Amino acid sequence: MIGRGDLFEAIEYLRREGESILARFARSKRGVAYADLRFEAVFNRAGAAVGGEPRDGSESESAAYSVSVHVADASGPVGHGQTGAEIGALACRPAKLVAELRRGLADAYDRARFSARKKADLIAHLGDAAKGLLVAQIPPREKVRDDVDASFRQDPRSLSTDALKKISLDASREVAALGDAIAYQVVAAMTELRREIFIDTAGTVVSQAYAFSQGDCYVVAQIGDGHQESYDSIGQQRGLECLSDGWRGELMPNPDLARFCVELAAEARELAAAPILRPPDGEVVVVTDPHFNALVSHEVIGHPCEADRALKMEAAYAGRSWFLRSLVDNQLGKAVASPLLSACSDPSLDGYGHYRYDHEGTRGRRVMHIDRGIFSGFLNSRATAAVLGVEPNGSARASEGWHVPLIRMSNTFFLPGETPPEKIISEVERGYYVCGHQIPSISESRENFRISARRVYEIDHGRIGRLYRSGSVIADSKSFFSSVDAVGNDLRLIAIPNCGKGQPMQVKRMSNGGPTLRSRARLAGN
Structure with a gap:
């Protein structure tokens, strides 16, 4: 083949x-x-497989x-x-x-x-x-002049479609074995080899290759009147071995596809039996886990730090940025968060958003967005860097070869602190532990947000208590970041396979995440 x-x-x-x-x-x-x-x-x-039965593959x-x-x-x-x-x-x-x-x-x-x-x-x-x-x-x-090779043990071109159907079917059958509480489930697996070359009249010639493998699971659990829908993905820039065998990477580990799907389905079954969250009055202490913080960093840090958005190039259809109202009225050099909080984008890290050069031939590098509470910079292209009077940082990328490059996140996350997450929770007298993300609802300039969680637990005198479903966090972005009073040492990146941007729409893969954070916010039901 x-x-x-x-x-x-x-x-x-x-x-x-x-x-x-x-x-x-x-x-x-x-x-x-x-x-x-x-x-x-x-x-x-x-x-793919549905309900323990095979479905067609594609090539x-x-x-x-x-x-x-x-x-x-x-x-x-x-x-x-x-x-x-x-x-x-x-x-x-x-x-x-x-x-x-x-x-x-x-x-x-x-x-x-x-x-x-x-x-x-x-x-x-x-x-x-x-x-x-x-x-x-x-x-x-x-x-x-550079060449970048893909990383894989199993070349995606050497596999048969049957191999993708089998790994999906095996996982789907294990989910089906959990019983009748699983009302519906879909499992899919994908592997891809992508190779590109960039050449310009200034003498740059860069060839890059990428292998991607991704597993997706959607599951619906029903117990009595309790209903839970959960969806999640795992992915690596590697061959199918990261789904068949799992991956033990430091920042973005994942189990094998079957275990991942069974764990998601078992959680959905547990949530279907759990009560719906009754929102408390006013602000409360919230401890948010790395999976939940992945969507916060994506929506409230990553997108508004894209310089094309900040410069109003997306304002007509996708919004603006709370970090930059104008070139003279902006948050550069100002406090937007607690001194404990830092955030960055780093394409050099081993995540779903890794690359060496962007699609303008510029070497990607770490960009600090928030440095110990101070807003410090945007992702840019060569053109927006010229407007802002800064050096290009290699953030212009297209989802397909024929698209115009847009400014995109890579691996965008909150930096870790030194406190174990168990200690962060143990210090809370009354509050809530918020885990996993589901659906974001973000304001036009991203200055406030509502993000739903998969699981919400009570915290009572430092101990995790009752589980609730259908909860979400509502907060003003600057207030939430400024109220962070503890940052965990448990940094994790989460594969984000479907970030959409632009017209025509471009869908890009990336990683987001962070450690456990403690702050204050309002809670609401979904």
Whole structure:
């Protein structure tokens, strides 16, 4: 099966010929200041089971490219143009591939010239009111040459679809053995090999490969009038071995798929028998576990720290950022949390959001968002870094080869402290222990939130008590962070497989998490 990977061989062809394709294009077109080319080949297999019975599997191959061009107008403005397309088997034929890339570059060039001309017209008509269009050309950088291999024991291309169906079926049958309280359940498994290359006219050539494997479980439990729906995923940047055997990584360990599904189903059964949370009056002490904090860090730290969102590029359809109202009215350098709390994004860590270079060829690096309570920085692209007057930090990524890169989280999390979670709970006289996340409801600028939990326990004189279902945490973001008075030493990352952003929608994989935290908030029922 590996021998059929002709789409992947297009990567090697572009490694040899891609620079000359770009160079000839740049020489032939007036005003080209910069151009880049990104190509990606993907192989994916999946299988599923429902209620202990097999379902069909799937197999797919795809190839896509994206090109961008910057044109400097004689009067000053820089125009940007981009084109991308899925091309499938066309990638296996070098002459057809080159012709399509040249067509795409010409299209992007025309768009860039049009953009530069329209900017010049607006500046001539509006004067100082249009000075924002005179954003400087993206500064040059050192060229990079690098190859990054995927990590796997089982190459996703070497497996059969039956192997994915079997691992899903085995797990589903173990869930079915839990009894009639499990009213419905679905188990799915996926494995994927993704390889990409980035080339630009500045001399950068970066090839990266990724293996992804993911298991998903959705389960419905019913006991009398008690009803519980639970859904969760496990995933690693590895071969299927991380689902068949489990993975013992330090930050993001996971059991094998069958054990993961059985544990989720057993929890759902227990919750179906538990009473619904009756919300207490006013604020209470809440201790939140790493799984719950994964969604807090995702929604309240990660998204509002994306510079394209903060600069209002998403305001029309996805909201803004509570960290930046404007370039002069923002939280940079100001206290937004307790001195005990820090948060960052770090693509170098071994998580679902790991990568070495973003889709602009920039090396990814750790970005501190909150440093001991002080807000300290955004995720950015080369363009938004120029607007903010900072160095690019390698955060522009696309979900598919033909999409425009957007600013995305990588591994985004709260940093650990030194206190064992057991001690954090033991110090609470009256409060609640909130575990697992389900559904977020976030304000337009993310300055407050309501996030539902899978489990809520009473804490009575330092001991965990009764279990409740259907509870959620409601808080003002800054107030919740500022009230943190204990940070655990139990940092965990949680695989997030489906973060959506942009129009057209791009769905990206990443990791979020943190340690156990203690703060104050209101509780509500779902």
